[in-house]
Amino acid sequence: MTKMRQTRQRAAILELLRSLKSHPTAAELHALVRKRLPRISLGTVYRNLDALARQGRIRKLVSGRAEARFDGDLRGHYHVRCTDCGRVGDVFGLELPNVDSAEPGRASGFEILGCRLEFIGVCPECRRRRTSPHDPASGTETDARVPGGLKP
Amino acid sequence: MTKMRQTRQRAAILELLRSLKSHPTAAELHALVRKRLPRISLGTVYRNLDALARQGRIRKLVSGRAEARFDGDLRGHYHVRCTDCGRVGDVFGLELPNVDSAEPGRASGFEILGCRLEFIGVCPECRRRRTSPHDPASGTETDARVPGGLKP
DNA sequence: CTCTCTGCAAATAATTTGCAACCCC
DNA sequence: GGGGTTGCAAATTATTTGCAGAGAG
Numbered sequence: 001m002t003k004m005r006q007t008r009q010r011a012a013i014l015e016l017l018r019s020l021k022s023h024p025t026a027a028e029l030h031a032l033v034r035k036r037l038p039r040i041s042l043g044t045v046y047r048n049l050d051a052l053a054r055q056g057r058i059r060k061l062v063s064g065r066a067e068a069r070f071d072g073d074l075r076g077h078y079h080v081r082c083t084d085c086g087r088v089g090d091v092f093g094l095e096l097p098n099v100d101s102a103e104p105g106r107a108s109g110f111e112i113l114g115c116r117l118e119f120i121g122v123c124p125e126c127r128r129r130r131t132s133p134h135d136p137a138s139g140t141e142t143d144a145r146v147p148g149g150l151k152p
Numbered sequence: 153m154t155k156m157r158q159t160r161q162r163a164a165i166l167e168l169l170r171s172l173k174s175h176p177t178a179a180e181l182h183a184l185v186r187k188r189l190p191r192i193s194l195g196t197v198y199r200n201l202d203a204l205a206r207q208g209r210i211r212k213l214v215s216g217r218a219e220a221r222f223d224g225d226l227r228g229h230y231h232v233r234c235t236d237c238g239r240v241g242d243v244f245g246l247e248l249p250n251v252d253s254a255e256p257g258r259a260s261g262f263e264i265l266g267c268r269l270e271f272i273g274v275c276p277e278c279r280r281r282r283t284s285p286h287d288p289a290s291g292t293e294t295d296a297r298v299p300g301g302l303k304p
Numbered sequence: 305c306t307c308t309c310t311g312c313a314a315a316t317a318a319t320t321t322g323c324a325a326c327c328c329c
Numbered sequence: 330g331g332g333g334t335t336g337c338a339a340a341t342t343a344t345t346t347g348c349a350g351a352g353a354g
Contacts, residue, residue, distance in 0.1 A: 005328050017224035023240040025219040041336045049222055061221040067177040070201055071211040072169035080262045088175040089260040099302045108241040110232045110273035117269040117304040121262035150251045152269040157353050193311045
């Protein structure tokens with residue numbers, strides 16, 4: 001990763017995103033930034049969002065470009081997703097304390113229906129292949145990395 | 153939702169998925185089912201996975217077809233995603249107990265880097281628009297719906 | 305028989321990428 | 330000036346959908 005430059009479009013995207021209370025998609029952001037920089041392209045928005053997230057200056061809320069995966073085992077269990085290859089593993093036998101739904105409901109104004117927790121990690125195969133100094137954060141939201149204790 | 157028929161392809165997909173310990177993507181599943189039903193199309197696989205998940209007979213692990221969303225606010229907080237419109241809201245001020253990373257690591261064989269938790273709910277706007285008896289589970293993984301207490 | 309389902313192919317949608325011009329450092 | 334960046338357009342990828350024929354009930 002070489003030196004990152006400060007361009008008009010990058011600054012506009014960052015400033016705009018910081019000024020918003022919402023969590024826009026790339027397309028929404030593009031429409032908004034366009035008011036100030038009418039010629040900015042969607043591709044540039046994507047490239048900058050990626051760069052900024054990779055730097056940790058903004059946060060990317062999951063999903064984008066990951067295929068859906070399916071599980072035929074209905075027993076309750078958690079999942080771990082490999083940051084390198086996307087593979088998903090199972091975590092059976094883990095008991096976590098319940099979360100009170102009233103609190104997030106009050107804080108957000110949403111009617112809370114449930115919640116979802118998944119672990120982020122590196123699968124055995126990818127770990128083996130990890131010799132070169134791989135890039136740090138993929139930029140995708142991955143809350144904490146507290147050794148021994150994770151902030152859900 | 154009318155009566156669902158029992159077809160050869162649907163049965164094969166379900167049986168195959170149940171027999172697997174992995175969490176295949178639709179394409180991977182398609183390749184596998186094809187060994188038994190060489191003429192089955194990818195479209196049929198998608199349609200059946202969706203139907204089965206909607207019925208709760210299999211589980212769909214997030215992502216597919218949701219656009220990425222971005223957040224310029226780096227202060228630690230959680231998110232709620234609206235099941236109806238996809239909008240994302242913030243949950244500030246929620247303190248949850250940490251999760252021990254050793255346990256999931258041991259259970260899965262993965263090197264655990266972090267975890268991610270997001271709430272699922274209905275945003276104020278969609279709730280207002282909710283008069284008709286909307287369809288229940290979208291099929292997408294949403295762990296528990298314990299009133300007052302959510303299983304993370 | 306009647307509908308739901310299937311295979312096939314074309315259509316969407318989100319995101320990525322190749323390339324020549326551009327402009328930040 | 331040199332190399333990261335941009336706009337544009339074409340390319341990928343994942344998933345959806347229209348349609349006519351097939352097959353489950």
